Amino acid sequence: MSGSPRAVNSAKRTGDMMRDSALGLVPETLDAYMDLNRCIWEAGPLRPAELEIARLRNARTVNCVFCKSVRYDLARLDGLDESRVDMIDDDYAGSDLSEREKLILAYTDQYLFNPAAIDEALKSSLLELFSPAELVHLSLAVAHFNGFSRCAVALGGMPDKLPIMEISLPD
Template sequence: MGTVARVQAPQGNTGDPIRDSALGLVPETVDPIAGLNRSVWRSSPVRPALLEIVRLRNARTVNCQFCKSVRYDVARRDGLTESKVDQIRDGYEQSALSEEEKLAIAFADAYLHDPKAMTAELAARLKRHFSAAQLAHLAIALIAFNATSRCAVSIGGMPDNLPITEIAAP
């Protein structure tokens, strides 16, 4: 990964991390992407801590330092502690995470690694546990998290490490 960003972010200072990033170079898409991020957090039939677990699993897999360092305030208020975040790693199946949380990670992993290899057993468990609306929302959230974190990695210039920072949900 390059240590210097491949493109320069616009000089905006809107306070919106998406608009102020290099994504601001494409005005035709930045508003829809920011709107999607807002909908993912504001219109969710899934509790925020579960969304945050999926987001952090993606961040860890993609190795986006920016995404890994962020904690959404709504997820913390919903009970996502750092002790719980520490369990979103290899071997999570044996962790103290709940069955719902483990299932959400398994869903993210199927997406992130080999979607074609998703088992019938996992598909059946997902359908049993989540409503159709919850699954659709999780799918949309996962695409949004993954697409934006891969954007950040592709642009480059990411530090090796960043302190954990709480931010307000959009």
């Protein structure tokens, strides 16, 4: 996919996927990132399955092989199974996803491609089904997910494909 990595962590392996990656070269930054990640998943008003839908849509858009293969255990426990994940494609509007889930995908796409141009129909639908705090949480989550996946892609060295893997928030 992205050829040879542009940064490699050659330190002794710890068994921690994040710390063993190139991100482990800047532990202070990685620690702050992980703290923010935990807050996004545990402290906001959106459910984990809703966050995972936005995260996976972003991963698909950016084409981050790692991000596309990860499933957060919190989202699975919240009911997001692979049959629902499979609906996060270009035909999601005709899928069996809930209206709220479809709006999360529409908003994520809008955020990623042209955040200033939300049309009145989307804006109205979002305001009907989401509180202002939920929209802020979704925006911050998508920004966070997008930044991380773009960083992973920019650093290179990812394989063409990875198996689906479940991860937990680190302690």
